[in-house]
Structures are given as structure tokens and as C-alpha cells.
Amino acid sequence: MALQVTFFGVRGSTPCHGDACSKYGGNTSCVEVHVPGHDPLFLDIGTGARDLGAGQANDGTFRGTCLLSHLHWDHTQGLPFFTPLHSPGAHLDVYAPVQDDGRPVGDVIRDVIRPPLFPVGVDQLPGTLNFRDTADSEFLVGEVQVTARMVPHSGPTLGFRLEWNGLSIAYLSDVQQPSDGGLMVDEAARAIAADVDLLIHDSQFTAAEFAQRSTWGHCTFDYALAVAEQCRVKTLALFHHDPARTDVALDAMLEHAHTVGQRGGFEAFIAAEGMTVTVG
């Protein structure tokens, strides 16, 4: 039995559109982990969640779980467009990081999804949202064992490790690399990623961009490759592409990733919208 991982949004920061990014796609973070015989489970609810929702039960019978890495727009903007919630009876559990000031995550979301910022308030969505404020912890979602750890980014941010039937997936969508450009892996991130079958990791910047933006909460493509090698993962998905990164630039990076992966003993690919990968 295998897990199937489908990328509905792979961009960081803001959605983008046009011929230059049509191959890898322009929607922001949203990744479904399909577990056989299991309620829907996905990571982040960026703009890709609109397409994910279109394929779910839209008749009020939806029951599912979102593991939300953090509250930045690119990870939450798809929430009101997730159509299963447009039917009464639908239910979505959202595990999200506890905030530094202790404010409940549901209250933070209610403050941004409401008039005049949005036509309706989040509580006016017919479906039920249940926010579960989450610190470093281990818990079960159905049959899936989840490990959540706060990882370095900009503001409270969780990395997630999912384990099921001897298979493992790590999700580290937004990760601050040491600002001196070093390749040291944070202890919490290492706990999430160690020895997994699939690591989905931030790869937002080139080295030149990182030099200008070393405290923006992200990392370089080469840092993601170094994390994969140091954590002995089987496969690395390079993820959270900068909105300015063209398909041509990503294709060029793929060749480099293959070379580094061969040397480091792992497979690497560049996550693209619409792509499904089988784990196991």
C-alpha cells in the first residue's frame, strides 16, 4: 500500500501566472497526501486549495484535515475558496502553530477573512472549521502519525512529519537557512526530515538572491539539497518556488539537483502543480 502526494500549489510568496511559469504552475502552497481508505489530508491551504477542493465531496459530507505550516498569506489564501466548506455539514480540522502572543489561531484568521478585507466573515462559511492550536507535539490524524515541530522561518512555523504503514513524508515548506549562508540543519527540522521517504522542502532562492534576502525566512536551492543529504532522505521535492523563477530557470536547476542527488545518494525533483508522486 502506498501514499500518493499531489501538488496543487508549489509557489511561495504570491501566486503568479503566464507563459513563463505555466510548466511548474503559479498557485501557492497546497499538497494533498492521499492515504488509502482515509479521510482527505492535506498540507497548507494556499491558492492551490481551490483546485483541491473542486475534486472533494462538495455536498456537505466532506470530513478532512489540513496541517497548516503557518499563517502567511501564501499558505492560507485558498481557505475561503475551498469549496467543500461552502456546504453545511462539511467539517475541516486545521492544525496550525500556536502564536507567540498566545492569540488563538481561529481569532487571527477571523480578523483577516472578514469585511472589508473579504466579502464575508470566515464564520459565515456554511461548513465548520475547527482550529487546533499546535505546539511541538505528536498526534494521530486517523491512521497517520504526525510529528509537528516549530522550525526557523519568519513567525511561528511548523514542520510536519507524517508516518503511515512504514512510509514517511516530511514537509518543510518555509525554512530559514543560517543567515551567513551556512548549511547547518536546525535540530527541529532534522527531527522532521531524518530518513524520510519524501522530503518536501523550501528552495526559494538562488545564492545571489539569498545574499540580498538572508533574513527573509527562506533558503537556497543548494541548502535544500544539503538538508536532503544530511538527513539521508530517499527523495527530495524542491518546493516553494520564488514567483520570479521561470520554467527555464527551474529546468536548469533540475539538472544541478540530479547531479548533487546522485553524489549524495538521493533522488531529487522539482515539484510542479498537478504532479502526483507515489511514496512506497
Ligand SMILES: [Zn+2]
Ligand atoms: Zn511561504
Ligand SMILES: [Zn+2]
Ligand atoms: Zn512564510
